Amino acid sequence: xxxxxxxxxxxxxxxxxxxxxxxxxxxxxxxxxxxxxxxxxxxxxxxxxxxxxxxxxxxxxxxxxxxxxxxxxxxxxxxxxxxxxxxxxxxxxxxxxxxxxxxxxxxxxxxxxxxxxxxxxxxxxxxxxxxxxxxxxxxxxxxxxxxxxxxxxxxxxxxxxxxxxxxxxxxxxxxxxxxxxxxxxxxxxxxxxxxxxxxxxxxxxxxxxxxxxxxxxxxxxxxxxxxxxxxxxxxxxxxxx
Amino acid sequence: xxxxxxxxxxxxxxxxxxxxxxxxxxxxxxxxxxxxxxxxxxxxxxxxxxxxxxxxxxxxxxxxxxxxxxxxxxxxxxxxxxxxxxxxxxxxxxxxxxxxxxxxxxxxxxxxxxxxxxxxxxxxxxxxxxxxxxxxxxxxxxxxxxxxxxxxxxxxxxxxxxxxxxxxxxxxxxxxxxxxxxxxxxxxxxxxxxxxxxxxxxxxxxxxxxxxxxxxxxxxxxxxxxxxxxxxxxxxxxxxx
DNA sequence: CCATCAAACCTGTCTGTACCTGTATCTTTC
DNA sequence: GAAAGATACAGGTACAGACAGGTTTGATGG
Numbered sequence: 001x002x003x004x005x006x007x008x009x010x011x012x013x014x015x016x017x018x019x020x021x022x023x024x025x026x027x028x029x030x031x032x033x034x035x036x037x038x039x040x041x042x043x044x045x046x047x048x049x050x051x052x053x054x055x056x057x058x059x060x061x062x063x064x065x066x067x068x069x070x071x072x073x074x075x076x077x078x079x080x081x082x083x084x085x086x087x088x089x090x091x092x093x094x095x096x097x098x099x100x101x102x103x104x105x106x107x108x109x110x111x112x113x114x115x116x117x118x119x120x121x122x123x124x125x126x127x128x129x130x131x132x133x134x135x136x137x138x139x140x141x142x143x144x145x146x147x148x149x150x151x152x153x154x155x156x157x158x159x160x161x162x163x164x165x166x167x168x169x170x171x172x173x174x175x176x177x178x179x180x181x182x183x184x185x186x187x188x189x190x191x192x193x194x195x196x197x198x199x200x201x202x203x204x205x206x207x208x209x210x211x212x213x214x215x216x217x218x219x220x221x222x223x224x225x226x227x228x229x230x231x232x233x234x235x236x237x238x239x240x241x
Numbered sequence: 242x243x244x245x246x247x248x249x250x251x252x253x254x255x256x257x258x259x260x261x262x263x264x265x266x267x268x269x270x271x272x273x274x275x276x277x278x279x280x281x282x283x284x285x286x287x288x289x290x291x292x293x294x295x296x297x298x299x300x301x302x303x304x305x306x307x308x309x310x311x312x313x314x315x316x317x318x319x320x321x322x323x324x325x326x327x328x329x330x331x332x333x334x335x336x337x338x339x340x341x342x343x344x345x346x347x348x349x350x351x352x353x354x355x356x357x358x359x360x361x362x363x364x365x366x367x368x369x370x371x372x373x374x375x376x377x378x379x380x381x382x383x384x385x386x387x388x389x390x391x392x393x394x395x396x397x398x399x400x401x402x403x404x405x406x407x408x409x410x411x412x413x414x415x416x417x418x419x420x421x422x423x424x425x426x427x428x429x430x431x432x433x434x435x436x437x438x439x440x441x442x443x444x445x446x447x448x449x450x451x452x453x454x455x456x457x458x459x460x461x462x463x464x465x466x467x468x469x470x471x472x473x474x475x476x477x478x479x480x481x482x
Numbered sequence: 483c484c485a486t487c488a489a490a491c492c493t494g495t496c497t498g499t500a501c502c503t504g505t506a507t508c509t510t511t512c
Numbered sequence: 513g514a515a516a517g518a519t520a521c522a523g524g525t526a527c528a529g530a531c532a533g534g535t536t537t538g539a540t541g542g
Contacts, residue, residue: 013515013516014516015515015516039502039503040503041502049516049517050517050518051517051518051519052515052517052518053515053516053517055503055504056516058503068253070253070503070524070525071502071503071504071523071524071525072501072502072503072523072524072525072526073253073254073503073525073526074501074502075503076253182481182482183481183482184479184481184482185478185479185480185481185482186477186478186479187428187450187480188450188473188476188477188478189430189448189450189473207448207473209428209429209430232429232448235429236427236428236429237427237428237429238425238426238427238428239426239427239480240423240424240425240426241425254525254526255525255526256525280491280492280493281492281493282491282492290526290527291526291527291528292527292529293525293526293528294525294526294527296493297525297526310493311492311493311534312492312493312494312533313491313493313533313534313535313536314491314492314493314534314535314536315491315492315493316493
């Protein structure tokens with residue numbers, strides 16, 4: 001019973017085997033970010049399979065966001081280490097006192113938001129809404145509140161029912177073939193509204209750091225809209241460029 | 242808005258790579274407005290590609306309005322890089338009410354700052370200090386204050402004496418062969434100290450948006466350290482990635 | 483001093499070749 | 513009958529080379 005390879009997939013067709021080999025080479029760093037893969041014909045000779053099989057494998061790697069292939073040129077590794085595109089180059093919130101923080105999920109459901117849809121230039125106005133708040137476990141002090149909105153699409157319509165994969169939103173989206181690529185961000189300082197102040201159990205009017213992000217896929221499709229309210233005494237933003 | 246380019250994504254195709262290299266040289270000021278680019282054949286040798294590839298790259302740069310090429314002569318930079326350092330992929334401060342703003346130069350001199358030198362990992366502890374403040378001309382309201390520190394080096398030692406070239410710090414540094422390339426940034430919210438509050442003519446303890454940036458040259462040498470204090474009612478930060 | 487001409491360099495355009503991916507069709511194998 | 517193989521063709525990308533025509537420069541000769 002002991003499969004030395006990979007426990008998650010036992011029944012292995014040839015494409016799957018090739019996917020697993022190449023994926024390991026990529027994830028291990030043997031094939032680094034930006035490297036060009038062998039051409040399809042080279043892979044045909046390397047694995048002694050037909051080109052159709054090789055192409056199935058590459059197509060799966062592409063769906064998982066590990067490679068990108070261009071006609072006439074070849075396939076390139078788009079997997080950037082462990083953090084992938086989640087943090088690479090984006091503003092990163094440095095939590096100063098996160099040891100005693102607790103996260104509450106305020107809601108995870110499907111909502112209608114025509115205003116946001118209009119602002120993002122979307123056709124449908126349905127979103128999956130994920131709101132989360134973080135407070136200090138000791139005294140209930142406010143730390144942060146995060147509103148995430150994901151445009152509704154068939155691949156993820158049962159997300160609110162099934163819940164998140166491994167508790168991670170991005171892991172769930174990755175599963176659905178959605179990979180962050182680029183976007184836009186706004187940062188300013190705002191006074192807390194009454195509603196938010198109540199959630200965070202602090203005075204209305206308290207100044208909070210606000211970041212708003214629109215994240216898009218490679219093709220430019222809006223993938224997520226996030227508004228974060230951060231307690232400035234707990235957070236600083238950091239970025240490399 | 243529409244990003245035909247891919248900033249963080251990897252290069253697929255040689256022309257794209259070359260475009261990115263040349264674009265950075267132009268936007269960083271290394272190739273200034275009006276400069277002539279290397280000839281196509283020189284670029285062929287420099288990048289070890291064919292002339293068709295070079296020509297594709299130049300055509301794309303031309304499409305982006307960065308260069309203009311003339312038959313029998315060559316290609317010239319048409320990008321006027323005033324905005325360079327503040328805009329190209331970096332966080333951009335959006336001034337909400339800048340019409341009536343006045344800029345005061347608080348000081349331009351050589352200073353000693355061992356603490357900063359240590360933090361930046363520099364040998365010498367001498368810096369050229371340029372401090373500037375912006376206030377609203379109508380009511381004297383505080384808008385922003387900026388502390389710039391440039392590590393002392395032979396090329397610029399007479400900068401405080403000669404003054405800035407065209408009033409621009411970056412033009413002056415460019416003159417000295419210093420081109421911004423990459424760096425790091427921190428953003429947080431702080432209460433104004435008494436000294437700064439006095440300069441800005443507002444209450445000590447007022448919450449201000451603070452950004453700190455370390456800008457480095459291509460070789461990784463520290464080129465500038467900037468601390469900006471921004472009045473949150475006048476500023477928002479914006480960034481594309 | 484000045485007009486002229488040739489050489490050197492530049493961009494614009496075209497050719498042919500090699501290799502790459504995209505796609506479709508048919509056959510083999512289990 | 514589904515998965516994999518084999519094959520052929522279309523179209524994209526890049527390389528190498530050749531040629532035409534514009535621009536600059538400098539030497540030549542009046």
